[in-house]
Amino acid sequence: MKTLDRHYLLRHRDVPGIDTLQGYEADGGYSGLKKALAEFEPDAIVDLVKASGLRGRGGAGFPTGLKWSFLAKDGRPRALVVNADEGEPGTFKDRELIEHNPHQLIEGMLIASYATRSPESFIYIRGEFLHGHEVLQRAIAEATERGYLGDRVLGTDFSHHMYLYRGAGAYICGEESALLESLEGRRGNPRLKPPFPAVAGVYGLPTVVNNVETIANLPPLILNGAEWHRQWGTEKSPGLKVMSVSGHVTRPGNYEVPLDATLRELVEMAGGVRTGHQVKAVIPGGSSMPLLPAGQLDTPIDYESLVQAGSMLGSGGCIVMDDSTCIVAAVARVVRFYRDESCGKCTPCREGTYWMTDVLDRLEGGQGELGDLDTLLDVADNINGKAFCPLGDASVGFMVSAIRNFRDEFVEHITGRTCPLGARLYDTVNY
Amino acid sequence: MVVDAAATVGIDIPVYCYHQALGPLGACRICLVEIEKMPKLMTACTTAATDGMVVHTQSQAAEKGRRGILEFLLINHPLDCPICDKGGECFLQDYVFQYGAGQARFEEAKIQRHKEYPVSPYILVDQERCVLCQRCVRFMGEYVGEEELLMDGRGVHTVITNVPGIPLTSPFSGNVIDLCPVGALLSEPYHYRARPWNIEREDTYCSQCPVGCSSSVTGRDGQVVRLEGRPTPGQWGWLCDHGRFTYDFGAHPTRLTEARLDGEPVTVGRAAQVLGQRLAAVVREHGPDAVAVLTGGSHTVEDHYALRRFADEVLGGSRAGLVKPVEADLPLALLGTFAELDQSDTVLLLGTDPYESAPVVHLALRENVRRRGLVVKALGDRHLLRDTLAGEEWVVEPGGMAAALAAATAGVSEHPDARLAAEGLAPADESLVRLGQALMEPGALTVLWDGREQDLAPALVALARARGEHPTRVLPTFGPRNWLAAARVGIPTDYETSRRILMDAADGRIQVLLLWGADPVRDFPDGDLAARALERCPEVYFGGVFPPDGAELLAGVLPTAAWAEEAGTYVNMEGRLQTGRGAASAPGQARPTRNILQAVARAYGTPLRKLDEWDPYEGTVDDRLVLPPLEGSVRPVSPPPAAESGFRLISGLEVALTHDPSEVAARTKEDRPARMHPADLADLGLLTGSGPVELSSGDRSFRVGVRGDPRIPRGRVFVPRGLRGVPINRLGGIAVAVRAVEEVASR
């Protein structure tokens, strides 16, 4: 891992006051936009982003430039939608970017909108991010006043309007098509694809949906070029990533690292686990991803290596569990989350998460039977790959990996009729 | 899609959420199949079939996937089958039986939800039985465009419900009962009424309007207990609620079940005998012209055939005619079809709002608007378009539609007939020229017309001729339901024939008038003439299902069998023959028309021969009437009546109000049938937006409930035709005085 001279995304960590327009401009803010407008044709930016190898930071890791080039070219106006719903448990990077470095997001959106020829853009922000919403409102007002937003941006032919929309607290509304439904005022259920958003997205217009962090990468990328971006990470996963490290570490928080950092390096940056404890397992990419046991800590976090190791980078929410963790309780809690967040559209996710939650609660409370484990795995198999959207698969990844790696612990809960670690998930908090 | 491709080769892939009319959704996942070269199972309803694709519906993976989905659907499903209305006709039962696991593994608690929860006076939802396929929600919200059902809650707590406190009112809501693949949406009137093994379920066609929707009638113990939509090739099987819930009319308390002579009950045999003898005596003395027959166009083709032969062969050539509620005659050569409507480049609503007059045609139009962007045009004496059927409309003075159409045509066409029809009319203004241009567009034109304004017939013929080779088709939205049955057997259907018969009856030239299902005092556009005819004609006999207005003047009554009480053929507004079967028995002494007429003929002394050997389909093409060529000359259209002071009366036909008497459909029957602009109501002092008013013209007046409707232009009052107790056909002119009156407390 190459060490960073400074932060490029979490820039506020180095430069105080950057959350205001004045502070941001003082640090060279909006020069990326000016350069884009002055020196680039829109398509040239798409080419630059393609060349940089930048991949989406929202979870799927889809190449950003390629996504932009899929936009329908039939003369209809396009739209950019920024996914600021950040609902994945263990992930809190977009929140920091929004609250502390909002203008970099706005500048990135302007560059992306110019590149994709979108006269309008939308930020769909998670309803719970009340403070982030206020920060963005203020930042948009500042940018509008200064002429970065509105008709004829900075006196050029490019006009752009930006809208901020608050979600109402559903995890599924982070999935891009459910987000679009919700943005249009309907129930947040995922849409059938095709048509993909690039053909029929928000209000039926060709639409790009990008994550906050993806977009925040654009201003430094325009200023420094594709090669600069490629100096970090790997051939297929170049660049920097903000990783949210949480769980049993002494300094939980966001860490901006090159994409070839290893999980062990991340845990160490976050202060390691409490003295006297060992890492038991790590979920590298948010609760939707399978866990990796301590033995795999040396896996680099690039997209390919994590897939090879049996998990995924996802949104970069790295949850560290030390040896005091009851894995059964952790699984029961995570699966319950997916039961509560299932949108209800498709049968396997809606009913399967309910079933698994009930069985896991029983198991966790010492009321399980040995047959339950096979039932759980079979129910998971009946969900996996059969649900309408990836949330279904997400609900089983962690559980299946936990049963595979820690089967004994599940069996002990059943045979011992209680938790060997003395943990009890719901005896104080009644959900 | 793969499901459809599989169906064409006879392979059944189970579906819940998929419905061709609604398009793919991909929600239920029951249709999982294995497709070679695809990494995971695919839903057959969302995957387009492509050349060379290899699909396995019975591979191990496909079977496990499907079994898993069924198991999931069952975990929160109640063990209700033995008491569920759908038991035996349920796709959850069927699929679990066919594809499910034998053993349940789920041992946790099931979620409890609302059962028998009324979302409308007709529909109950059992949320526990719902598989959340969304067919109902999508049908109402997307297909009909009336978002009255919705999904509430999230995840496993999602339920189907109405907007809190607002029951469904759409006239298409009943279709969700048919669409629901399980026992979650139930017909309240059918609830706990029957089980699949103790009913007769027969193919039929709805009897309540000339659309003639294909349906299934359910009979139990000789009574009709349900009507359901029945999909046929090219038709989705939708019904409107007016048709669906009027199925019980045969058992209505006002139904005729006994014969009468001079008001006294007698047997049908006796009544037939007396009628036969009377007819014989009259014809012997005065000749066949002293007898006339008027049909009301509700009996079957077979019945009309018997009636026609009775007039010709028994009576020796007595006149026959049709009583219909409109004054104009459709040139049959122009009669169109629904298939042509679906292909039409232009559609014109002429005086008619099909949502009211032919509801399921409204759905067909809406589908065309959604599917291919059809822009509907409308010409009327009120606003005919709706939010769910947007387009372009021309609202003209009452009585001015014919003049507008003729002027519009002549405004853009040099055709001599177009000129002739518009002779003496003011030339088209800019707006009418635009209408003319729209109507002269190349391609096919279909006109929906409710048969008002006699001069619209020549105006339509002129338009058709002016359009030349581009097809012009007319779909008549007026009733009665089976008036084209008269055309099928050669009974004249024109206004003039029946008017002459009534004049002769009123003038004493007719000794015996035989009304067969006809209610001229209520329906005939000249109600005064009809009333005079009934009063002055020495003997009026009536055969039918419900007593007509003026029943006290009848010399005799013969109760006939009704729809669904015997097999019979109907002709719908396309001129298509439709044979429905019986599922119930005629109550009391009611007998099929053919049997009664035969008994009368015997008493007359001239029995009808080989009545039952006739085939209504003989000589038809594709089950459709053979249409005459378009001939005859066009006459100039009269200018619209001059504007007068006061309110102007306009009218139309509404199935919701004119369907047969029904105790079930009475649940939602509107008791304020007239409509006015809300601002006019406010001016009258009816500040609540509805109330009773008195309409008067000259020395005539009647009272009617009126409600606000912004689609009625100011200064006009809309009163539907053919309503019992609302004698709009006896007011005379179109200028009326309207005055609010005190509500009369009903006892």
Ligand SMILES: Cc1cc2nc3c(=O)[nH]c(=O)nc-3n(C[C@H](O)[C@H](O)[C@H](O)COP(=O)(O)O)c2cc1C
């Ligand atoms: C259940 C689910 C939840 C998601 N939540 C988020 C989210 O909160 N934020 C986000 O950026 N992407 C989320 N995504 C991914 C988005 O669907 C989409 O891929 C992403 O916003 C695209 O942006 P990117 O290409 O910049 O990564 C989610 C996906 C799924 C299936």
Ligand code: SF4
């Ligand atoms: S998997 Fe199905 S139920 Fe779950 S969130 Fe996606 S669409 Fe909704």
Ligand code: SF4
């Ligand atoms: S919906 Fe079907 S499976 Fe459910 S109770 Fe009714 S008949 Fe049985």
Ligand code: SF4
């Ligand atoms: S009520 Fe019936 S039609 Fe509606 S979603 Fe449920 S199962 Fe489907």
Ligand code: FES
């Ligand atoms: S029928 Fe295919 S997903 Fe429902």
